[in-house]
Amino acid sequence: MSASGLRQVHLAAHFPGVNNTTVWSDPSSESQIAFSSFRHFAQNAERGFFDYLFLAEGLRVREHKGRVYEADVAGRPNTLAILAAVAAITKNIGLVGTLSSTFNEPYELARQLATLDHLSGGRVGWNVVTTSDAFHGANFRRGAFLDRDDRYRRAAEFLTVAKSLWDSWAPDALVADKASGRFLTPGGVGEVDFHGDHFDVTGRFTLPGSPQRYPVIVQAGDSADGRDFAGEHADVIFSLHSEFADAQAFYADVKGRLPALGRSEDSLKILPAIAFALGDTSAEAEENAREIALAQTSGPTAIAFLERIWGRDLTGYDPDGPLPAIDPDPAGAGITQGRANNSADPKATADAWRARAEAENLSIRELVIALTARHALVGTPSQVADEINRFVQERASDGFVIVGHTNPHGLDEFVDRVVPELQERGVYRESYPEGEPLRRALGVREYA
């Protein structure tokens, strides 16, 4: 809340991901893995005073029909290592990485996150994800071993262990007094001795408390388990609810649970992911949005989208023609590995899609565009700023995770044109306070 009494907008910058949202065929598109792209993307977001940079993670190259999926951008860095490198070339922006609580061990990850918090001066956040399946598990010693129900229990225990490690050095443990020869306060480094259902961790941590003590905890799970986990542990929810009424309902539900948990409404920020398209006029913005959608949905992308439901090869079909008359193959579930959008009832889904395509006279590609169109911010910079501000003032969100469609220049125009509009409305910062940790920038609980 600012002096003006207006609720303040929080923004995160989503590094372009490895699905068809990222248009690699655009002439402005550059390498998705070269460090120069991370440098540009991060420094541009910092120029726009974003709260944090957000990095997704995928632990296996996607496959479709038993082969590497070729139509989308692929190839990404190790989350921790790239955030450490980005910390060196940024000063103020938060650095939030997605890391699995299933395919990591708490001692090692707690130590890596604390290291990042020290290296970045208190700018680190952790998007906790719990996915565990045999496809991803095949890349790890641990393999796939968790029931769906156990994932959040492991994640919660993981955080408990991590926090006990982050708390294990007393605030005055590090003395480093040359004259007396005392490096540590006797008893200042406590021994952690944890034994639970998932972990047994005994010993001493190698790091004093970091600037934030705990990284900002981000959580995206939308299930009942996910919401409970967020209520207890999260500082930010990375939400899928970006349509206004739905977002308002979700916001009320999640924030309504907080008092019973002893938390203030402000202590948990809700940031839906959202795309955008700008123009000098509304009509131009709409036209740009259509062009982006077309570029995101190439012929092969549209066919592959159908194949995930049909469970069979459809490459013989014309993406600009009608939907296949043939029914889905019940044996073809799991045709795509490495992303979660298989349908529970492929036949019913296929029937519904055919009905819609017929009623609206849509080709395969047009149908896929219609199906995947999410609420997006489309308009002039002023209109987009108004819409963002409406969400925040009317409690549909605390801001957004902004998703651009090209790498690394996807948010350049947003920073150039929308950020000044938000600043003019008095709802967005005009500078970063010196040395402010990410927790304070977000206005969530502080521990240091």
Next chain:
Amino acid sequence: MTRTLHLAVALDGTGWHPAAWREPTARPDALFTPGYWAALVATAEDAGIDFVTIEDSFALQSAAPGTADDRVDQVRGRLDALLIASYLAPLTSRIGLVPTVTATHTEPFHVATGLQTLDFASEGRAGWRIQVSASTADAALVGRRTVPAIDLEAYRRGEAQEVIQELFDEAGDVVEVVRRLWDSWEDDAIVRDAANGRFLDGSKLHYADFEGRFFSVKGASITPRSPQGQPLVSALAHATIPYELAAQHADVVYITPHSPEHLAEILAEVRDAEERLRPAGRPALLVYADLVVLLENEQADAERALTALDDLAGAPLTSDALVVAGTPSALVERLLDGQRRGLDGFRLRPARLPADLDAIAHDLVPALEAAGVRTPVSPRAARDPRTLREVLGFERPENLFTAATERAPESASSSTEVHA
């Protein structure tokens, strides 16, 4: 010019002497800040050092290796080495960055992508000092296995060899799978063929398909092949089993000879292991000797400084590596002698940081340049940086998967399956 003498510096805390943190120029209160590491590496880079290694361990340091101690008079605590190196990557332009990463308690998949990412962020200057964790303290922090307490005396008598062999066999499997993951994307796998809607050519991605006694990893990596293809792999070794690991899997081995005779013995053993175990087609292992160095302009001053530190520590410095307290010019003679006896280079462990690193940079390196075994950093080198492999005279390695289809199929064994 004669053969180049390779030179690396091993960074650890405030230096390798346990009392070094009490030196007037030491900055023990800054150990957990990024600026501390950036300043040290800038000194090393400006001097033209080939690479720095950064020590690490899961467990808190201890004067009794393998188990915890309660001492409060020595440096305790450290940042994760791979992340320090990653932080330093965009701040440097020539020097190699070689973090210590254990193979025992980590996921090979994360190790592989972490080092590939360091290679991208540094544009080809990443390396790995592989470490085997035999300590009960490390194992207890992870909690997934127990490692029997290995008594140092028993180890020296040749006992506990089975446990050690097992840990090194596992580490060997880790390097094997990490190398396969590094090569799991061919260099030209990304095609960006807009006309046909293909970003990737899937036939140029390969499963690692590793199944061993200790773990299995399917692959491919999520990270494309990095600038060096294969970041540099190095290992510290003191005995037969680690020599064998290095001979089979590493590019550089650090050894700890204590006399010319000892050096000759070790070199013979390393070369023998290489003959038996080194994969065909891989360039010869580079052999570096580790030295703990304390440098002053007068021999007597160096000896006095060491004695003063020993007094502060309450015991004379002991180390696996030879401790050399002396003048830069005497050290030059020692290094040249080592080179004549068959060493490719040295990894110097400064007893005091930054003092002995400064002496290496400002006195030792210029003397080595004057002796003709090192080339001064030229302005051109600053504009046209080379990869770490290039600096050490290695070619960019051929991809294991494409090499296997063109040459001997057994060289990559089960990993030759094309992903199609």
